[in-house]
Amino acid sequence: MSKIFILTFLLFHSYGLSAHSLIDPSQAHTDLTTCTYLFEDPSGQLSFEDIQNRRDQFIEAPETGLNYGHSQSVFWFHWFLEQPNLEVAHRILQFGFPFLDHLELYHVSPDGQVEVWKTGDQLDFSTRPIKAPDFQFPIDLDQGKHELFLKVWSKGTLQISASLWTPSGLLEHQGLHRLLWGVYYGIMLVLFFYNLFVGNALKDRVYYLYALYGLFMLLTLSILFGDASWWFFAHQPWLNNFMLSFSASLTFLFVLLFVKAFLRIGPELVWQDRLFNGLIVISGLFCLLVISQLSDKVMILSVYLMLVLPIALFVVSISRLIQGDRQVRFFCAAWAVMLLATFYSGLSFLGMFKSEFLAEHALQVGSGIEMLLLSFALADRINFLRREREKSRQLLAKAVQREHKLLSDQANELEQEVQIRTEKLALANMRLSDLVRDRVEFTSIVAHDLRSPLSGIAGMAELLIMEESEPEKRQYAEGIFKSTVNMMQLIKNLLEVSNIELEQASELQNCDLGHYLSRLLPEHMRRAESKGIKLQLWGLKEGNNIWGTAMGIEAVLDNLISNAIKYTPPNSLVKILIEETPDKYVFSVKDQGGGLNEEDQKKMFGRFQKLSARPTGGESSSGLGLYIVKNMCARMGAEIVCQSQLEVGTTFFVYFQKFIEGAKPTVQPATQRLETTR
Incomplete structure (x- = not known):
C-alpha cells in the first residue's frame, strides 16, 4: 500500500x-x-x-x-x-x-x-x-x-x-494536553475504585469484572500514548512492548467476561455462548503468546481483534434489545461509541486513515464515554433487578391465589423468601448510598488537605526554629526543615538539569572569572570549615576575562569546588589556583581525597555515574556534577583535564579561553559535544 x-x-x-x-x-x-x-x-x-x-x-x-x-x-x-x-x-x-x-x-x-x-x-x-x-x-x-x-x-x-x-508554546500546549489526560485518568480511576466498592457491597462479580476491564483499558492506553512508558518502563524498553501486548490481551479477556456476565449469556443462548467462549479462548491464547515472547505478532493480531470485538458486542447487544431486554439500552450506546472509536483508531493504526489528531484521541474519548455509559448501565441494572423482583412477586401472588388450597404452604415459604430478598436489596441500597456519600466526602477532604504540602511543612518548621528555645526541639525542627528543603531542592536540581540540556547554543560573552569565584567562595568556605578543611586560594584578581556564560561558569566552579570538599577527609587541605597563559586562564582545584582509579576516570563524566570514591562527611551524590561540568565546558569552548593518584588526591584543570577584543571564541562542534557527553 x-x-x-x-x-x-x-x-x-x-x-x-x-x-x-x-x-x-x-x-x-x-x-x-x-x-x-x-x-x-x-x-x-x-x-x-x-x-x-x-x-x-x-x-x-x-x-x-x-x-x-x-x-x-x-x-x-x-x-x-x-x-x-x-x-x-x-x-x-x-x-x-x-x-x-x-x-x-x-x-x-x-x-x-x-x-x-x-x-x-x-x-x-x-x-x-x-x-x-x-x-x-x-x-x-x-x-x-x-x-x-x-x-x-x-x-x-x-x-x-x-x-x-517555541519552548513556551510547547509548554502551554502540553499543559492543556496533560490536563485532559489527567481528567481522563481521574475518571477511570474513580470508576475503578467505585465499582470495586459497589461489587464488594453487592457481592456481584459483574462489578469486579467491569473494574478490571477499566483498569487494563487505562493501562493499555497509558502505554500506547507513552505515559506509562515514561513513568514505569523508562529503562526497560523490552518490558514496555511486553506490557502493551499483555495488558491489551487482558483488556479483551475481561471485557468479554464482563459482557457475558452482564448479559447473562449461558448455554441456552447457543450462538452467543459459542461466540463469547471462542473470543475468550482467543484472548487467553494472546496472553500465552505474549508470555512466549511473541508480543510483536500479538500486537498486530490485537489490532484486528480490536476491530472485530466491538462489532460482535454491538451486534449481541442489538439482538438482545430487539428481543425486549431493556437493560441493554445504555449497553448498546456504550458499544456504539466504542465501535466508532476503535474502528477508526484500528484502521488508523493499520495505516488506512491519515489524521494523527483523531487517531491519537479517538480511543481516549471513546473509552471515556464508553466507561461512563457502562456505569449508567450498571446503575440501571439495580433498577432492573428491582423491577424483576417486583414482577416475580406479582406473578407469584397470582399463582398463590389460583392454587391457594393446594399450594398454600409453598406460597408462604416463597413469600418469606421474597421478603428476605427485599430486605437484602434494601440493605444493599443503603450501603450503596453510604458508599456514595463517603466517596464524595473523601474526595472533598483530599482536595482540601493536599494544597501545597511541602511549602506548608517548610513554613511551619521555619517558624518553630525561630520561636523554639529548647535545643532538642529546635534540633528536631531544623531536621524537618532541612529534609523538606532538601526534597524541594532535589526537585529544583532535576529541573535545572533539564534546563541546562535545553540550552544547546548560548551566546558566549566577556566574563570575569574572579568575579564569579568570589561570589561562590563564602558558601564553600562555610562548608569547608564545618568539616575542618582549609581552603587555599591563589591567583584571584580582577580582570581574569574569559569567554563564557554566567550559568556555565558558575556550574563549573561550584561543582568542582563542592566535589573537592565533599571527597576530602577532615583536617585536610583544598587548593584553588588561577594561572594565566598567553591565550588561556587555567582554573584548578586540588584535593587530598582518596583519588580515582582508571575505571572511574573513564566514566566519571557520564550522566548518573556512581564512582568508587565516597564522600567523607556522609554527603549525598546525584552523579550529575561532573556530567554538567563536562557539558558546560564543551559549550564554552573550555577544556577540562583530570589528574588523579590513589591515596594522594585529585586535581581538575579547566582551560578557559582568554577574552580578546575583536576575536571570536573557538567552540567544539555540536556533533563532537554530543559524542563526549554520552
Whole structure:
C-alpha cells in the first residue's frame, strides 16, 4: 500500500519546486506536515551520506498526515527551514507518535555542521534529549537555511506527527494536553475504585469484572500514548512492548467476561455462548503468546481483534434489545461509541486513515464515554433487578391465589423468601448510598488537605526554629526543615538539569572569572570549615576575562569546588589556583581525597555515574556534577583535564579561553559535544 502511495505522489509532485518553511519568531507553533518530503528505503542500507546525495529522489508527502501503516522499509523524511533573523531561534521539534522503534535526526546548519540524535522506544529513555512521552528534540536555528533529515524504522505501525514549537508554546500546549489526560485518568480511576466498592457491597462479580476491564483499558492506553512508558518502563524498553501486548490481551479477556456476565449469556443462548467462549479462548491464547515472547505478532493480531470485538458486542447487544431486554439500552450506546472509536483508531493504526489528531484521541474519548455509559448501565441494572423482583412477586401472588388450597404452604415459604430478598436489596441500597456519600466526602477532604504540602511543612518548621528555645526541639525542627528543603531542592536540581540540556547554543560573552569565584567562595568556605578543611586560594584578581556564560561558569566552579570538599577527609587541605597563559586562564582545584582509579576516570563524566570514591562527611551524590561540568565546558569552548593518584588526591584543570577584543571564541562542534557527553 505504501509503495503505491509513494509512486502516485512521485507522478504529481516535484521535489525541486519545494519551498522553505519560514520561521516566524512570533509564531509559537509551526506544523511541518505540510512541508514534508519523504524517501522510502526498502533495503534499509542507505546511510545519511547516501541520502544527502539523493535529495532529488524525495517526494512531497500528503497534507493529510504522515501515516504509513505496517512497513518493513526504512523511511527518510526531509524538511527545509529558513530563519531570517540574526537572533538564534530556540525551537523544539516534536514527533507526536510515541511508538516508533528507532529514530535518527540529523540537523544540517547553514555552515554545513551536522547535529545528530539517535533514540526510539526500543532504546533507553536516557537517549532522549528531552524527557517526554513522545519524541522531542531541541533545535537552535541561527540565520540561514537549515535542513532536517529524520530516519525512521519500526516493527509496528509507522505514524509521524511533526511540529516545531517555541519552548513556551510547547509548554502551554502540553499543559492543556496533560490536563485532559489527567481528567481522563481521574475518571477511570474513580470508576475503578467505585465499582470495586459497589461489587464488594453487592457481592456481584459483574462489578469486579467491569473494574478490571477499566483498569487494563487505562493501562493499555497509558502505554500506547507513552505515559506509562515514561513513568514505569523508562529503562526497560523490552518490558514496555511486553506490557502493551499483555495488558491489551487482558483488556479483551475481561471485557468479554464482563459482557457475558452482564448479559447473562449461558448455554441456552447457543450462538452467543459459542461466540463469547471462542473470543475468550482467543484472548487467553494472546496472553500465552505474549508470555512466549511473541508480543510483536500479538500486537498486530490485537489490532484486528480490536476491530472485530466491538462489532460482535454491538451486534449481541442489538439482538438482545430487539428481543425486549431493556437493560441493554445504555449497553448498546456504550458499544456504539466504542465501535466508532476503535474502528477508526484500528484502521488508523493499520495505516488506512491519515489524521494523527483523531487517531491519537479517538480511543481516549471513546473509552471515556464508553466507561461512563457502562456505569449508567450498571446503575440501571439495580433498577432492573428491582423491577424483576417486583414482577416475580406479582406473578407469584397470582399463582398463590389460583392454587391457594393446594399450594398454600409453598406460597408462604416463597413469600418469606421474597421478603428476605427485599430486605437484602434494601440493605444493599443503603450501603450503596453510604458508599456514595463517603466517596464524595473523601474526595472533598483530599482536595482540601493536599494544597501545597511541602511549602506548608517548610513554613511551619521555619517558624518553630525561630520561636523554639529548647535545643532538642529546635534540633528536631531544623531536621524537618532541612529534609523538606532538601526534597524541594532535589526537585529544583532535576529541573535545572533539564534546563541546562535545553540550552544547546548560548551566546558566549566577556566574563570575569574572579568575579564569579568570589561570589561562590563564602558558601564553600562555610562548608569547608564545618568539616575542618582549609581552603587555599591563589591567583584571584580582577580582570581574569574569559569567554563564557554566567550559568556555565558558575556550574563549573561550584561543582568542582563542592566535589573537592565533599571527597576530602577532615583536617585536610583544598587548593584553588588561577594561572594565566598567553591565550588561556587555567582554573584548578586540588584535593587530598582518596583519588580515582582508571575505571572511574573513564566514566566519571557520564550522566548518573556512581564512582568508587565516597564522600567523607556522609554527603549525598546525584552523579550529575561532573556530567554538567563536562557539558558546560564543551559549550564554552573550555577544556577540562583530570589528574588523579590513589591515596594522594585529585586535581581538575579547566582551560578557559582568554577574552580578546575583536576575536571570536573557538567552540567544539555540536556533533563532537554530543559524542563526549554520552
